[in-house]
Amino acid sequence: MSKKGPQIDENVSPNLVPMIDIMFLLLLFFMLSADMGQRELEEVTLPKALSVKEDKDTEKAGNERLTVNIYHIYEVKCQAFEKAQVCREDRHWRVGVKGRDFTDPEKLGTMLKKEADTMRGRDPKNPHVSDRKVMIRADASAPYGLAQRSMNVCAKVGIFKIEVGAARPPDDKKKG
């Protein structure tokens, strides 16, 4: 006894053209918004400040400015840091420049000196002072001592122009 059901035409071919169009648009959007630049900036939760100046000339500044990132080591599980409290464990923090580890002040000093030398002596009154700028991007929950150590090294090698990275609070975006 064979049972015959209704005959269904299985040869259904959906129209893929609109889907492909949308996929292309999505792809284009994600490609354009993807940040494929050199990772000079580490992921840090910057301290909030209302008076921050917009960093417009990033590319121009990139030539004469070095960014020192002070961030909590991602792999280290730290209760204080996870609760957004200040983590005072020195070994939990890393000082990085252009993705390289410069936690050792001596190593940082050697690198900064080399960088400072390239722009030194422009001011005849202060031939030892360098025009090189340093931006310190430290995590909001980092102890000041870490930033202080980096600034100390900067002063030692003759870099006096220091910029401090801060983020504008989200609800203040429109005002500024």
Added chain:
Amino acid sequence: MGGSQSAEDNPVAINVTAMVDVIFCLCLFFMCSMHFKQLEGKIETWLPKDRGVNQTQVDKVVLEEIRVFMRWDAGSNSTIRKVGNRAAVSTDQELMQVILQMASDYKRAGKTEFPVLIDAMPEVPWQDVIHVMDMCKKEAIERIEFAAPMEYQPKK
């Protein structure tokens, strides 16, 4: 899968399956790697030129300064702030009042160069230091400097 067009419309049937697969993979990759950028800015500061580097010549030694001391108090879990040798302040308003009072005193005395010098202990949270800088900037105090740390000896 040659699309919905019949062979009569387009005699060349292109297999789009592989292309769609690749686009899906690319889309997935970019979606996963995407993150929204935080709006970042900068606050300009200077380091005192008469400290840290011994070779540097200083044009003019600034004796007047508004020194903000900051130290971490583990007991109260907060940062204690005081200006010069005055008593510690408890609120932001109080702090700014003292700073602005000192600034106007200097101006009245004909002084034009009086940096706000932040002298914080290493344990103080970075956020608190930035907060003081931020308040000064909001009050149009442009010259903010960081004091040299203790281990550094001033210029001989």
